[in-house]
Amino acid sequence: MNFICNFPFFSILLSLFSGTICSVLPAKAAKVVNRAVIIVIGLLSAILLLYLLSVGEPFVYWMGHFPAPWGNEIRAGVLEAGMAMFFCIIMYLSMAGGAHKLYDEVDESKHNLYYILVNLLLSSLLALVYTNDMFTAYVFVEINTISACGLIMIRQVGRTIEAAVRYMIMSLLGSGLLLFGLCIMYDLTGHLLMSNIKASVGPLVANVEYQIPLIVSIALMCVGLCIKSALFPFHAWLPDAYGYSTVSSAAILSSLVSKGYIFLLIKIIYRVIGFDIFNSTRIIDVLFVFGLMGMIFGSISAIRENDIRRMIAFSSVAQIGYIYMGFGMGTQTGMVASVYHILSHAATKSLLFIAAIGLTEVSGGSRKFVDLTGAGYRNKWAGVAFTVGSLSMVGVPLFSGFISKLLFAQAAVQVEGKMLASLIVLGISTVLNAIYFMKTVIRIYTSVKDSPYESITFGKMKIHAITLMFFILLNVILGVSSQPIVDLIVQGLAMFS
């Protein structure tokens, strides 16, 4: 076994360990350790990705030298390594872009606590991406929930504590359902490792045995993860949690935490249940319908919102709806579109959050649209970045959002029966997106005479502006060189089964 095969295990352990170290370090050192660990893990994942591309097949890593049915396992393929690298990039940019806001909003003595939470979050995300064991996945789902809750309430105002409580309640409902589904699955098959469960589920379906418990178990796991990733009817906690927490937290929560759960669901679909068996159940129709509803109602809520941060948060609900619509189509192309949209949405939504904070800063800290008038002139960099993010969300060519809409449309055309519904809702949702994002862009570029707020110069916001440039670059890369990325996703999904 090649030395590079240790890298997934190293990355998980490194971030867990650095989280522990951060608790005794002063704030400045903790920050350096945190940034360094994110970069190192990103590099390790990149090397792993290159290695896997050259080898062309996934590998399984035994934890503690016990073979398959007994030991715990890590498994890495192209998609896992690519996802881990992408998560590290987004996390680094979000932390860098929101760093100055962290100093304003959080007491300095608590900064090292923040870095502990970020490290824990990263390690749990990596574990969700790499693990091959269902119960390990459950434990890390809970660690993810706890650290995400900490990220929300690190800024101590009434709203964030209430949002954290609401987030915890919904998350605990979700993980309760996930755990129950997982236990039923364990009873049916006698295994906890994903590949072993899949080997036992196939004969169960072929012999038409235990059909009802099997469906119940799949449904419970799906609903649990849907609740946790804020699919449409379960999104009540989301606007407060994203709207009032400190901006790095909001960017990380919207672009990484919910995506970690969705990635786990993809793994469950492919590696635990089997893609064909999952598609033969009616569950995909339910996911499809709720995805469509999320796309419309999320956008409508965003239009009615008068607060820029909450508007972006509601837009997340719509984008999660897109991803579940892709699952609901039940085809390989639909799934590829969903995975691409995970990347595209993560890059765009964190860009929007970080850019929005630049705009509110030059408007006296207010998030109301009235005060934001002309903010694009006062903070040119944030204005440009926000415009790019909006165009990407609406689906203008050159940016990543266009490609994901194109992929969804292509996938929809191939599915009989769901084609019309998906295309119509895709159209409506695009128009609604355009309404609220273009409204905001026009608002920030409406010039006002004798504005009470001062404009900001590049010198005062160097790091923020550079981060925004990297975000724009990432967005354009995703949008322009989409074909290699789509090929990678196809290859990665093929490695899953």
Place this chain on the structure above:
Amino acid sequence: MMGPNLFANYGEAVSAILFCIGFTNLLLQTNLIKKIIGLNIMDSAIYLFLAEKGYIAGRVAPIVVDGVTSTEAYINPIPSGLVLTGIVVSVSVTALMLSLTIRLYTRYHTLDLDEISMQLKKEGR
């Protein structure tokens, strides 16, 4: 078919009912402490389910005494291990929820989540 099955597996049936009770309490109660109690009922129901499934009447925990090594004599230890892990997780989550509840109570002097939301709206922040 349902009747005899239900009677033979009454432990599992009870755990499913308890799960539903806990789930509805966690979802619908407005009092935070009652929500947390619901959470604990829900989690314990799952552990009851695992324990019930993991036990086979007449067998003992897999600790070899008197040199009996036949697998027929012992139960599978993994469900018990899962219950232990699960208990650790649910204890830590409960502790976090309780600490959040204390925070909210010292700020707003109520445990009612809806009332806290009303007060927050009034504050307008």
